[in-house]
Amino acid sequence: MFTAIIADDEPLxxxxxxxxxxxxxxxxxxxxxxxxxxxxxxxIRETSPHIAFLDIQMPALSGLEVAAQVQCHVVFxxxxxxxxxxxxxxxxxxxxxxxxxxxxxxxxxxxxxxRLLNPPVDLSMLINSLNNKKNYLQWIKVPQGEDIxxxxxxxxxxxxxxxxxxxxxTLNKEWVVRTPLKEFEEQLNPEYFWRIHRSTIVxxxxxxxxxxxxxxxxxxxxxxxxxxxxxxxxxxxxxx
Amino acid sequence: xxxxxxxxxxxxxxxxxxxxNFVIALFLTLIIDKLPFFVSVVYSQSIxxxxxxxxxxxxxxxxxxQTNFKIALISIIFGxxxxxxxxxxxxxxxxxxxxxxxxxxxxxxxxxxxxxxxxSYLFYSRIVLLELKATLQEEKLQRMxxxxxxxxxxxxxxxxxxxxxxxxxxxxxILSLIDSQPTQAAQMLQRxxxxxxxxxxxxxxxxxxxxxxxxxxxNYLDIYQLRMGQRLxxxxxxxxxxxxxxxxxxxxxxxxxxxxxxxxxxxxxxxxIIIKIIQKNQKVIINITDTGIGIKTFQSSGFGLQNxxxxxxxxxxxxxxxxxxQHPQGTTVILELPCLPLSLPMTNPY
Numbered sequence: 372m373f374t375a376i377i378a379d380d381e382p383l384x385x386x387x388x389x390x391x392x393x394x395x396x397x398x399x400x401x402x403x404x405x406x407x408x409x410x411x412x413x414x415i416r417e418t419s420p421h422i423a424f425l426d427i428q429m430p431a432l433s434g435l436e437v438a439a440q441v442q443c444h445v446v447f448x449x450x451x452x453x454x455x456x457x458x459x460x461x462x463x464x465x466x467x468x469x470x471x472x473x474x475x476x477x478x479x480x481x482x483x484x485x486r487l488l489n490p491p492v493d494l495s496m497l498i499n500s501l502n503n504k505k506n507y508l509q510w511i512k513v514p515q516g517e518d519i520x521x522x523x524x525x526x527x528x529x530x531x532x533x534x535x536x537x538x539x540x541t542l543n544k545e546w547v548v549r550t551p552l553k554e555f556e557e558q559l560n561p562e563y564f565w566r567i568h569r570s571t572i573v574x575x576x577x578x579x580x581x582x583x584x585x586x587x588x589x590x591x592x593x594x595x596x597x598x599x600x601x602x603x604x605x606x607x608x609x610x611x
Numbered sequence: 612x613x614x615x616x617x618x619x620x621x622x623x624x625x626x627x628x629x630x631x632n633f634v635i636a637l638f639l640t641l642i643i644d645k646l647p648f649f650v651s652v653v654y655s656q657s658i659x660x661x662x663x664x665x666x667x668x669x670x671x672x673x674x675x676x677q678t679n680f681k682i683a684l685i686s687i688i689f690g691x692x693x694x695x696x697x698x699x700x701x702x703x704x705x706x707x708x709x710x711x712x713x714x715x716x717x718x719x720x721x722x723x724x725x726x727x728x729x730x731s732y733l734f735y736s737r738i739v740l741l742e743l744k745a746t747l748q749e750e751k752l753q754r755m756x757x758x759x760x761x762x763x764x765x766x767x768x769x770x771x772x773x774x775x776x777x778x779x780x781x782x783x784x785i786l787s788l789i790d791s792q793p794t795q796a797a798q799m800l801q802r803x804x805x806x807x808x809x810x811x812x813x814x815x816x817x818x819x820x821x822x823x824x825x826x827x828x829x830n831y832l833d834i835y836q837l838r839m840g841q842r843l844x845x846x847x848x849x850x851x852x853x854x855x856x857x858x859x860x861x862x863x864x865x866x867x868x869x870x871x872x873x874x875x876x877x878x879x880x881x882x883x884i885i886i887k888i889i890q891k892n893q894k895v896i897i898n899i900t901d902t903g904i905g906i907k908t909f910q911s912s913g914f915g916l917q918n919x920x921x922x923x924x925x926x927x928x929x930x931x932x933x934x935x936x937q938h939p940q941g942t943t944v945i946l947e948l949p950c951l952p953l954s955l956p957m958t959n960p961y
Contacts, residue, residue: 380876381780381838387787407879428776430877450779470783506909512937521906521935521942525917543929595929 373487376403376418378411378434379426379448384469388424388448391471396480408432415441421487424467427452439498444491446479455501462497508558511539513546522546524564528577528593529600530555532570542595565609567591567602581610621667625660628730632659635726643718653701658694658719662686662727665693683731691723768861768918769814773807774868777834784838799837806830810861819860821888821895825849828867832884835871842881843871849888856895858948859922865915866899866944873910874903874942882941893950902941 379385385404392399402418405411409431415423420443425434427449438445447466459466465479513520522539531538532552539546556566566572573591580592589602589610636651666686699706781803788796809827813819825847832845875882882902889896923931932947
């Protein structure tokens with residue numbers, strides 16, 4: 372007899388899948404349910420089921436992160452994950468779309484029965500490649516007195532390095548942080564943020580005008596700011 | 612500078628001036644005794660075409676088709692002597708003798724002074740008409756562009772509004788309730804219908820009220836509450852006098868969605884959302900607090916927030932603010948809007 376677990380943070384959806392599975396494959400024994408990723412991982416490790424039905428979007432750990440760490444046959448469940456689904460199709464990995472249709476579930480069960488004759492495939496490679504998309508800095512924490520403000524990088528027009536601090540300029544304000552400019556340069560998406568000077572990073576979309584001066588020097592003007600930013604010679608290639 | 616259009620323009624001007632000159636020549640031959648038609652044609656063509664050439668040259672130099680009074684005057688002053696000179700050259704008459712032929716001089720002068728301004732005016736009005744047509748077409752084109760980008764924004768707003776995860780998860784919840792708990796299924800379906808209806812209406816509006824926005828949010832949060840069970844609670848405080856406060860549509864929902872997505876959905880034990888709206892110092896301040904896990908610095912801020920910022924900036928300039936604050940229990944979003952009546956532009960507000 373085969374065993375399975377179900378992991379989904381929405382109680383109604385867990386119950387429904389259990390009901391549907393019972394309808395189509397009554398011999399399958401559901402030995403446990405998990406309400407989030409961490410719990411799912413623990414449950415799988417403790418009970419070693421043959422099959423794990425894993426929702427992709429879950430608190431604590433995503434279904435993908437759980438699958439990368441376990442050895443069992445996995446069926447992913449998702450409402451909508453374009454990129455993951457493409458990868459699953461390519462690698463012939465089973466998945467169910469929410470709302471789960473009985474017909475589709477029937478097909479999945481047929482395939483599972485075949486698969487159970489062989490040992491489970493190791494999914495960690497595929498999942499790591501899915502998760503491997505480089506993440507760029509999106510939010511910057513700025514402590515001020517007792518508060519910690521969160522600035523979205525989209526609202527910062529330019530970064531200016533000072534002696535010990537870095538100033539971030541938004542539409543209305545100047546914010547000061549201790550993070551060195553170099554660290555920002557490494558973490559920001561280079562498509563949208565350009566280092567133009569030893570002490571300046573600018574958001575490309577904030578540039579309103581580029582002026583060429585006698586001798587080939589460049590300077591930039593920004594929307595909403597009166598400042599004129601100089602471009603070092605080393606960075607003029609960005610504007611060619 | 613000399614593209615096909617300019618060349619066509621110059622060609623047609625010369626043709627028309629040329630035919631005008633023939634009419635003048637005919638007129639002069641008829642009223643003046645013993646003036647051979649041939650001589651009259653040479654004179655009128657030389658003078659007319661000289662004036663015309665000068666005005667076109669000035670136009671090209673100034674990069675304009677428009678013949679204004681100054682250009683016409685300069686063209687006449689310089690064009691007439693040059694034309695006289697050319698005419699006498701063609702007819703083989705002694706140029707120096709012109710000062711003795713008072714008749715020729717005065718006829719040329721008078722005809723030029725009568726006809727040149729007349730012809731100039733004719734051209735001027737024709738060009739003004741043409742330019743008017745061009746402007747109208749350009750305006751039409753611009754309007755079409757604006758309409759297109761407005762539709763695009765509406766579509767993107769709507770897409771953000773009916774986020775696929777939200778929609779499909781809600782639908783599967785409804786499906787799983789339908790057999791066992793039909794009353795609850797109906798309740799959730801009603802909420803979803805209401806939410807979609809208000810969203811659709813709002814995307815087409817240029818302005819909305821706080822009451823409408825809050826209704827949308829209530830529907831949205833109710834759906835989440837039915838889905839997440841005990842994991843989500845919420846509170847909304849909207850004072851009576853601010854119910855009819857006008858603001859751009861769908862401004863608050865993305866902020867609440869953000870609070871759920873990045874704050875509560877990933878938190879195992881769930882949490883609370885508190886929305887508090889107050890009026891202070893000519894500003895309406897909207898506080899949205901969640902008790903979630905907080906925003907991670909590498910997590911995407913999404914289309915919703917970016918779009919809100921753009922809209923705030925184009926509608927309120929620097930007088931509106933969107934601030935995110937982190938506190939030990941979670942995150943607070945503070946949206947400050949000026950109390951001024953929202954004067955919406957007729958064109959694309961986004």
